[in-house]
Amino acid sequence: MDAKVTKDMPHSGNGITVDPGSRAARLxxxxxxxxxxxxxxxxxxxxxxQVEESSEFFLFTSILEDGGRALYSARMVPANGTPSHQVVVEHGRAPANRVPGLVAGLQRRLGQPAAVRHIPIEGDGARWEALLEQSREADASVDPAGQGR
Structure with a gap:
C-alpha cells in the first residue's frame, strides 16, 4: 500500500490550489x-x-471484516529537501481493543504524549468530512512560511 500522491497540485473545489503536503490534501x-x-x-x-526534515505524520486504522483493525502510518517523504509525496505503510493488524495501547507505546517511545491528537471516525462519513473541513480551515489559516495569518 505504498504509493505517491499525485504530483499535480490538487484543487480544493473552489478554484484555490492546495499544497499537496497540507493536512487537508494528505487526509x-x-x-x-x-x-x-x-x-x-x-x-x-x-x-x-529530533528527526531531520520531519513533517506531521498520521497513524490511522481501518476496520476489518472481523472487527479488528489494520494499523497504518502516513508520512511525507522529502525529495531535494522538500516534501514531495506521501507514503502509506500498513504496520499490522490487531484487535480493536489493543490499538490504544499500541499508540500509547509509540507515543512513549517518541516522547510526544500530549501533542498527539486522536480523532475517532468509526466509519462515520460525517465525522470524516468534519475532519477534512477542520483541516482545510487550519491549512487556510497558515501562510506558506508557517506563520499564522
Missing amino acids: GDLGRRIPPPRIADVWLFPPLP
Whole structure:
C-alpha cells in the first residue's frame, strides 16, 4: 500500500490550489486509498524535532471484516529537501481493543504524549468530512512560511 500522491497540485473545489503536503490534501489522499466507511481512527502527530526534515505524520486504522483493525502510518517523504509525496505503510493488524495501547507505546517511545491528537471516525462519513473541513480551515489559516495569518 505504498504509493505517491499525485504530483499535480490538487484543487480544493473552489478554484484555490492546495499544497499537496497540507493536512487537508494528505487526509484527502488517505480517503481515496481507504474508503472513509472503513476508517476507524486517525491520530495526528506533530513534526518531530529530533528527526531531520520531519513533517506531521498520521497513524490511522481501518476496520476489518472481523472487527479488528489494520494499523497504518502516513508520512511525507522529502525529495531535494522538500516534501514531495506521501507514503502509506500498513504496520499490522490487531484487535480493536489493543490499538490504544499500541499508540500509547509509540507515543512513549517518541516522547510526544500530549501533542498527539486522536480523532475517532468509526466509519462515520460525517465525522470524516468534519475532519477534512477542520483541516482545510487550519491549512487556510497558515501562510506558506508557517506563520499564522
